[in-house]
Amino acid sequence: MNWLFYAFMSAVFAAATAILAKIGVKDVNSNLATAIRTVVILLFAWGIVFAQGVHKQLGGISRFSLIFLILSGIATGLSWLFYFRALQIGEASKVVPIDKLSLVLTIILAAIILKEKVTLYTVIGAVLMTAGAITISIIK
Numbered sequence: 001m002n003w004l005f006y007a008f009m010s011a012v013f014a015a016a017t018a019i020l021a022k023i024g025v026k027d028v029n030s031n032l033a034t035a036i037r038t039v040v041i042l043l044f045a046w047g048i049v050f051a052q053g054v055h056k057q058l059g060g061i062s063r064f065s066l067i068f069l070i071l072s073g074i075a076t077g078l079s080w081l082f083y084f085r086a087l088q089i090g091e092a093s094k095v096v097p098i099d100k101l102s103l104v105l106t107i108i109l110a111a112i113i114l115k116e117k118v119t120l121y122t123v124i125g126a127v128l129m130t131a132g133a134i135t136i137s138i139i140k
Contacts, residue, residue, distance in 0.1 A: 015096075021084060022092040030084040037080065097133040104130050 025033045049055050061069075079102075086095045104126045110116040 018087070018092050018096045022087050025084055025088045030088045031081060033088075034077075034080045034084045037084075038077070094137040097136045101130065101133050 021033070021037070028036075046055075083095070083099055086099070107118065107122060107126050111118045
């Protein structure tokens, strides 16, 4: 299977996550809800790592990679804290499109930091996604 299958499945489960989280966070402090979710993900991810036997590769991770994986984890945690709070006080159908503007921000950061090529079609798509997110979430 190629990257497109995995990306689509990520989108499917991200959509499920938003709906399930919106239901679950109703009467729970958003930070507590994030902590509960994080424990589940922690157990789930480590369970897969041990089941596949890839935990043996831990010692081979470079310091460079480890630093950036830790920074990524911090960014993920912050993203989840803000996301759960937004879901708690806003409508899922309005919160999620704004959250997905992360795609547009990723395109910009990938071009600046990773030197990835940005085509005219990429710019057009990013503008349309931004317009769509704003239309869905903000314009009444």
